[in-house]
Amino acid sequence: MTELLDLSTSDMASQIASRQLDPVDVVTGLLERIDQREPRVHAWAYVDRAVALADAKAMALEAQSGTLRGPLHGVPIGIKDVFHARGMPTLANSKTMDPSAIYEDSGVVAALRQAGAIILGKCETVEFAGMGIPPQTRNPWNTQHTGGGSSSGSGVAVGGRMVPAAIGTQTGGSNLRPAAYNGVAGLKPSYGAFARTGLLPVSWSLDHPGLIARSADDLDLLFRILGPTSAATPESPANWRFGILRDFFFETSAANTVAVVGVALDRLGGAGVQLADTPLPALFSAHAAIHHLMMSTEMAVYHAPRMDRHADTMSERHLTLAQAFSLVPAGYYLQALRARRILRDAMLPLFAEHHVLVMPTTPAPAPEGIESTGNASLLTPWSLLGFPAATIPCGLADNGLPLGLQIVGPPGRDDLVIQAAIAAERVLGRLDLPA
Amino acid sequence: MTELLDLSTSDMASQIASRQLDPVDVVTGLLERIDQREPRVHAWAYVDRAVALADAKAMALEAQSGTLRGPLHGVPIGIKDVFHARGMPTLANSKTMDPSAIYEDSGVVAALRQAGAIILGKCETVEFAGMGIPPQTRNPWNTQHTGGGSSSGSGVAVGGRMVPAAIGTQTGGSNLRPAAYNGVAGLKPSYGAFARTGLLPVSWSLDHPGLIARSADDLDLLFRILGPTSAATPESPANWRFGILRDFFFETSAANTVAVVGVALDRLGGAGVQLADTPLPALFSAHAAIHHLMMSTEMAVYHAPRMDRHADTMSERHLTLAQAFSLVPAGYYLQALRARRILRDAMLPLFAEHHVLVMPTTPAPAPEGIESTGNASLLTPWSLLGFPAATIPCGLADNGLPLGLQIVGPPGRDDLVIQAAIAAERVLGRLDLPA
Numbered sequence: 087m088t089e090l091l092d093l094s095t096s097d098m099a100s101q102i103a104s105r106q107l108d109p110v111d112v113v114t115g116l117l118e119r120i121d122q123r124e125p126r127v128h129a130w131a132y133v134d135r136a137v138a139l140a141d142a143k144a145m146a147l148e149a150q151s152g153t154l155r156g157p158l159h160g161v162p163i164g165i166k167d168v169f170h171a172r173g174m175p176t177l178a179n180s181k182t183m184d185p186s187a188i189y190e191d192s193g194v195v196a197a198l199r200q201a202g203a204i205i206l207g208k209c210e211t212v213e214f215a216g217m218g219i220p221p222q223t224r225n226p227w228n229t230q231h232t233g234g235g236s237s238s239g240s241g242v243a244v245g246g247r248m249v250p251a252a253i254g255t256q257t258g259g260s261n262l263r264p265a266a267y268n269g270v271a272g273l274k275p276s277y278g279a280f281a282r283t284g285l286l287p288v289s290w291s292l293d294h295p296g297l298i299a300r301s302a303d304d305l306d307l308l309f310r311i312l313g314p315t316s317a318a319t320p321e322s323p324a325n326w327r328f329g330i331l332r333d334f335f336f337e338t339s340a341a342n343t344v345a346v347v348g349v350a351l352d353r354l355g356g357a358g359v360q361l362a363d364t365p366l367p368a369l370f371s372a373h374a375a376i377h378h379l380m381m382s383t384e385m386a387v388y389h390a391p392r393m394d395r396h397a398d399t400m401s402e403r404h405l406t407l408a409q410a411f412s413l414v415p416a417g418y419y420l421q422a423l424r425a426r427r428i429l430r431d432a433m434l435p436l437f438a439e440h441h442v443l444v445m446p447t448t449p450a451p452a453p454e455g456i457e458s459t460g461n462a463s464l465l466t467p468w469s470l471l472g473f474p475a476a477t478i479p480c481g482l483a484d485n486g487l488p489l490g491l492q493i494v495g496p497p498g499r500d501d502l503v504i505q506a507a508i509a510a511e512r513v514l515g516r517l518d519l520p521a
Numbered sequence: 522m523t524e525l526l527d528l529s530t531s532d533m534a535s536q537i538a539s540r541q542l543d544p545v546d547v548v549t550g551l552l553e554r555i556d557q558r559e560p561r562v563h564a565w566a567y568v569d570r571a572v573a574l575a576d577a578k579a580m581a582l583e584a585q586s587g588t589l590r591g592p593l594h595g596v597p598i599g600i601k602d603v604f605h606a607r608g609m610p611t612l613a614n615s616k617t618m619d620p621s622a623i624y625e626d627s628g629v630v631a632a633l634r635q636a637g638a639i640i641l642g643k644c645e646t647v648e649f650a651g652m653g654i655p656p657q658t659r660n661p662w663n664t665q666h667t668g669g670g671s672s673s674g675s676g677v678a679v680g681g682r683m684v685p686a687a688i689g690t691q692t693g694g695s696n697l698r699p700a701a702y703n704g705v706a707g708l709k710p711s712y713g714a715f716a717r718t719g720l721l722p723v724s725w726s727l728d729h730p731g732l733i734a735r736s737a738d739d740l741d742l743l744f745r746i747l748g749p750t751s752a753a754t755p756e757s758p759a760n761w762r763f764g765i766l767r768d769f770f771f772e773t774s775a776a777n778t779v780a781v782v783g784v785a786l787d788r789l790g791g792a793g794v795q796l797a798d799t800p801l802p803a804l805f806s807a808h809a810a811i812h813h814l815m816m817s818t819e820m821a822v823y824h825a826p827r828m829d830r831h832a833d834t835m836s837e838r839h840l841t842l843a844q845a846f847s848l849v850p851a852g853y854y855l856q857a858l859r860a861r862r863i864l865r866d867a868m869l870p871l872f873a874e875h876h877v878l879v880m881p882t883t884p885a886p887a888p889e890g891i892e893s894t895g896n897a898s899l900l901t902p903w904s905l906l907g908f909p910a911a912t913i914p915c916g917l918a919d920n921g922l923p924l925g926l927q928i929v930g931p932p933g934r935d936d937l938v939i940q941a942a943i944a945a946e947r948v949l950g951r952l953d954l955p956a
Contacts, residue, residue: 387852416854417822417847 109160192284209239235459259462266490277472447490627719644674670894694897701925712907882925
């Protein structure tokens with residue numbers, strides 16, 4: 087039973103489709119595993135056992151009669167608790183949300199259901215997926231450490247093998263950071279690639295629904311379901327050029343991270359990937375200031391009207407930020423938008439020479455404690471620019487926790503990033519969670 | 522000679538193309554007329570006599586040998602002095618601008634030249650086409666009155682028969698107001714329809730390059746040159762339904778304006794046009810506040826960085842506005858953008874019942890004096906929403922000054938507005954400037 091629960095999303099989907107695997111066994115097994123593991127890691131905000139089992143039974147019958155709803159028929163998926171899903175509360179780790187409110191499916195959930203997925207439950211999040219208080223979620227590799235965030239539960243649920251894939255979001259580093267910290271794959275697609283209807287916003291100019299899954303193949307499968315129908319047909323990554331971003335990304339990473347990612351890149355080079363260092367434009371240094379101003383200002387605009395009614399139930403941290411950034415002059419905000427356009431134009435030429443860019447996903451593995459969800463500094467540039475970025479596990483740090491290799495492509499070319507991640511995963515392998 | 526100088530743009534273009542008319546005679550005649558009339562009306566910021574004559578001579582030779590550069594071959598056009606044109610200064614009625622600066626053609630000017638137009642000169646404008654000081658421009662119908670603004674010179678140059686067509690801009694009411702005040706036709710196209718490269722911005726979310734010309738046919742000709750290549754093919758306006766906006770547009774107009782426009786609508790009805798009153802959604806009342814906040818804030822963002830260097834040469838009026846609105850919080854601005862989207866959604870259903878909407882262009886004719894360029898209140902709603910709007914002359918007020926009929930269509934359907942203006946002009950006729 088253990089083995090089937092450790093399957094990738096793609097393998098689970100194909101074994102259900104070929105009737106080697108019964109969705110009822112999958113859901114029953116995962117619910118048992120959640121019973122065992124959840125008390126230590128707190129990945130789930132809500133699990134709908136009865137509905138998940140009923141769905142599994144219906145889909146098992148359908149599969150037996152040869153009817154598949156779509157490419158995810160019978161595969162359980164976890165959803166970050168900032169997306170609405172029919173029949174489930176949306177709490178966003180905030181006491182301001184009404185647990186009895188009734189919602190329709192968000193765009194992402196509707197597309198997953200259409201493809202046959204079973205929505206297993208809602209995954210824990212940092213308050214409003216922003217800069218508020220983190221959940222009680224802990225890293226399954228070492229529960230003394232954070233599972234990352236803000237898609238904390240999505241990362242830990244997949245990393246802890248409680249579900250083969252989960253949906254997260256990334257506005258700064260919220261999707262790829264928990265994927266990397268938990269030793270699994272993740273994708274923040276191009277800005278606008280996935281539907282944002284029914285998603286509570288942090289900063290609408292920067293919010294990206296994203297994927298966390300066991301393998302890079304799963305990113306491909308899920309992107310075909312959630313991505314634009316006009317997406318490019320994947321090319322073969324044979325003879326692709328990978329540009330290594332030493333500036334900033336390696337320079338600000340821990341020595342041990344640099345060493346582990348360096349070994350991984352050497353293995354890729356040994357397997358025939360063309361690797362070359364590539365410098366960043368000087369303007370790149372502005373990215374963090376632009377990102378912070380845009381994100382905080384839009385967050386404040388969304389939450390400021392709620393402050394009066396909900397001041398007593400908002401966390402101090404969230405309330406303070408919403409108050410402070412509601413005073414930002416419009417000119418600062420508009421100059422930040424303008425600076426982003428200029429930076430984007432300065433960055434695009436990197437892709438004339440390289441198919442994708444590679445760098446560490448985080449400067450260090452998951453930090454100890456759960457007060458902080460870790461460092462997002464290597465991820466925010468791509469959230470700001472809207473370029474697609476993936477992470478795959480690339481080794482263990484000297485404290486035994488996973489590290490990720492981040493792969494970035496030009497906007498709209500999610501296919502390049504996903505195919506590069508698949509190719510790199512073939513060389514580097516996946517990580518197994520220690521028993 | 523007088524008659525040829527009073528030709529519409531379309532008639533002048535076709536007579537040049539058929540060699541009935543020589544571009545040299547046209548330019549010579551117009552320059553003489555400018556010599557006579559300009560000292561009383563101050564329409565022109567810059568006229569390039571030598572280049573215009575040289576262009577005319579070259580194009581006369583080409584026409585004689587059967588070569589036409591495009592549909593405007595040899596036709597002189599005036600350009601509002603906020604668009605850059607090669608070989609001419611851009612002053613924008615501001616002492617902060619450098620008269621010796623060298624510019625490339627703006628997108629609009631380049632497209633006109635490509636079509637064979639002769640750029641006769643730059644037309645006077647209110648300071649930076651915004652809320653600053655007006656130029657010395659006066660109305661050729663009665664020089665005690667304003668010629669409108671901010672495209673003051675474009676309106677007066679066409680209305681004063683010193684050029685058959687001119688380019689203006691509209692952010693509030695700056696293109697259709699001077700067209701109506703000077704008894705000629707005008708078009709503010711759908712937002713984004715004409716290129717804004719090489720145009721000094723007022724408020725980039727609201728700025729529309731526009732047309733002022735002798736007849737509605739000219740709007741059609743010029744729109745085909747400057748508009749998107751994907752624009753819809755014009756349909757025939759037979760049996761079209763015109764919705765009359767009594768709310769606000771007639772309610773806030775002077776009794777005499779209501780009477781004159783009412784007579785014009787009766788004539789259209791008598792000619793077979795289907796007319797029916799149609800109410801505005803309640804939300805419409807928010808339009809002025811949204812427009813003012815967006816326009817002033819974006820204006821301040823553009824000009825605030827120039828305040829330090831140029832405070833001594835900026836007008837007090839412009840400087841005060843730029844200072845005040847640079848303090849608007851980003852949240853107010855972003856809520857205004859959101860409110861605009863909601864208002865737009867509330868307004869679009871009007872076009873399910875009516876092909877176009879009709880109303881006065883201004884609540885009264887051009888006011889006395891040149892301190893104010895008049896009332897833009899009936900024009901700003903369409904600048905805010907980006908819907909295409911045209912004006913044609915529809916009669917004279919009891920003080921002998923022209924009044925306009927405004928025709929508005931759904932976004933992207935400039936063809937409906939232009940064809941409706943042509944059909945209405947056939948019924949109402951054009952106005953002749955008294956000698």
